[in-house]
Amino acid sequence: MNDPIFWQTLKLTLEVCVVSTIVLLLFGIPLAWILVHKRFWGKRVVESLVLLPLTLPPTVLGFYLLLFLGQNGPMAKYLHIEWAFRFEGLVIGSVLFSLPFALTAYRETFLALEPDLIATARTLGASLPRVWREVILPLCWPGILSGTILAFAHTLGEFGVVLMVGGSIPGKTRVVSIYIYDQVQALRFDRAAQASAILLIISFALVYSVRSLEDRLKPRKGAT
Amino acid sequence: MEISYRIHHPIALELNLTVQGFTVLLGMSGVGKSTLLKALAGLLPAEGQPFAGLPPERRRVGYLPQSFALFPHLSALGNVAFPLAHLPPQKRRVKAREYLELMGISHLAERYPRALSGGQQQRVALARALAREPQLLLLDEPTSALDMATREEVFSEVLERLRRLGIPTLAASHDVWLAQRADWVGVLSRSGLEQQGPPAQVFTHPATLETARLVGFRNLFEARVLEVQDGFLYLETPAGVLKAQGRAWPVGQPVWLGIRSEDVGFEGLENRVAGVLTALQAQGGGGWAHFSGPLELDLLLSRQTQDRLGLEEGQAVEVVLDPRYLHVIPGSP
Structure with a gap:
């Protein structure tokens, strides 16, 4: 691959993926825990909302985000922050778009955790932070990691949302998937093919690692 | 504590x-x-x-x-x-x-x-x-x-x-x-x-x-206190008057009478009740039987008792509810 623009685009894409994944971890784990263990009014609405990106056309999600983050949107009006067509906008779009994937995996892993383990750990003198550190995370990390990798891979391949919110500004908001589209439009099939192959390899490696992690998780579950 | x-x-x-x-x-x-x-x-x-x-x-x-x-x-x-x-x-x-x-x-x-x-x-x-x-x-x-x-x-x-x-x-x-x-x-x-x-x-x-x-009384039936005499209660039951040990309940008090399956016997002069053994089953080392008469009773029999008395299903028998084992529980009036 000898197009320097491609490597720049790939770098930006990976940056979006890394930052989105970190935000997803920080936001998704507490949210998944709350959805599994707490009861509150409007829980079903929240659950449906976070799953919505699974069925919604990405362009629709992107369109609303554009309205929300754009020049005349509420963010600009009240907070004087304008994130459309910027890196931050891409991250927010990616987070919302990949949230259902991460959240579903986190929820599964928390549901599989026996509540008695947490209760008993507390009676053995452990504070809540220690229970998280020494019981919940050691038992749940394969599920958390696999959900996170899946969300990362999903972010890597998104197209519609980033196009709407980011607008494909080269070097600023153009990600690999859009780069490929642009190359095809320009009839540069050789470049499109090379870029596609690189994305394919990265995605396959990520999904493969998720499958390996799932196998690691299973014998643990059977243990108690 | x-x-x-x-x-x-x-x-x-x-x-x-x-x-x-x-x-x-x-x-x-x-x-x-x-x-x-x-x-x-x-x-x-x-x-x-x-x-x-x-x-x-x-x-x-x-x-x-x-x-x-x-x-x-x-x-x-x-x-x-x-x-x-x-x-x-x-x-x-x-x-x-x-x-x-x-x-x-x-x-x-x-x-x-x-x-x-x-x-x-x-x-x-x-x-x-x-x-x-x-x-x-x-x-x-x-x-x-x-x-x-x-x-x-x-x-x-x-x-x-x-x-x-x-x-x-x-x-x-x-x-x-x-x-x-x-x-x-x-x-x-x-x-x-x-x-x-x-x-x-x-x-x-x-x-x-x-x-x-909860503690395993399988035989419980309703009764009423008729008389209290010499530390014994005389109770009106579907099987006639039965004698039991227990504290002096007021005459006319409705009670429950209970006896454990293993305490239903065949020997004794008091509290004899006539009926039929309607079921007899081997259960572990002994046997389980059901007695049908004026009262329905579950019995646990040792193999010894079973052999000695030659018990069989459908046989007419008299069982004995020993006053010492007949337990009185207050019932709702």
Whole structure:
């Protein structure tokens, strides 16, 4: 691959993926825990909302985000922050778009955790932070990691949302998937093919690692 | 140790219970036994003494849920060392090993929970709970996760070790076998604590119908007090007038009469009731029979009795309800 623009685009894409994944971890784990263990009014609405990106056309999600983050949107009006067509906008779009994937995996892993383990750990003198550190995370990390990798891979391949919110500004908001589209439009099939192959390899490696992690998780579950 | 607790949720429950040595809280499922244990451990909100208002990590309580809840990612030793986090690492391991020793399983120290049998898991869980240096041990259905065939053998030894340690223990259970081996028994029903006392007393003199059923009285029938004379009660029953031992109830008082299946006999002059053996089945070393007459009775017969009397199904017999074994429980008027 000898197009320097491609490597720049790939770098930006990976940056979006890394930052989105970190935000997803920080936001998704507490949210998944709350959805599994707490009861509150409007829980079903929240659950449906976070799953919505699974069925919604990405362009629709992107369109609303554009309205929300754009020049005349509420963010600009009240907070004087304008994130459309910027890196931050891409991250927010990616987070919302990949949230259902991460959240579903986190929820599964928390549901599989026996509540008695947490209760008993507390009676053995452990504070809540220690229970998280020494019981919940050691038992749940394969599920958390696999959900996170899946969300990362999903972010890597998104197209519609980033196009709407980011607008494909080269070097600023153009990600690999859009780069490929642009190359095809320009009839540069050789470049499109090379870029596609690189994305394919990265995605396959990520999904493969998720499958390996799932196998690691299973014998643990059977243990108690 | 005196326990006085009031719980509102998930089950409304208010009770005062003595915990003396190995105490069993006997009750059907759903009456709130586990709820009480959880509340005592601080896992459910409740009011009362002891430990009122403290979070679970600040109560000196050893809590064993039904599943034992061993941490699957830690070895037996790692599990027992968990509550010893305040010690330096070297000392922590030594101490943990001592607790395993105390339960007689130091040879299992390196094993992970999935490689342990139910009985072994229970001992690791107990060693771990003891490492907390509890003032009170709470065991939720301690015999239910054990193999039926070896349950008595396995748990008898555990019980022996717990007795030697002398930590007050409260076990919630519906297991009559376990309650018979306790130092003290409390009987819990939906309406609250029905009765508490030494097992010998609770099992032979249940104070309420619910308790009688729970401690294994299969034969219970309604009666009415006719006369009280020389320390005996004469009662009007479907089988005529029967004589029973018991305190002086007022004449006319409706009561329940109870007799254990194993206490229904064939020899004696008093309280003879005629009827037919409608069913006779071998059951373990002896036999189980059903008697039909003015009363319906379940009987447990030793093989000896069965052979000596040559009992057969469909045979007309007279059974004897010995006044000493006929137990009187107050009924609702």
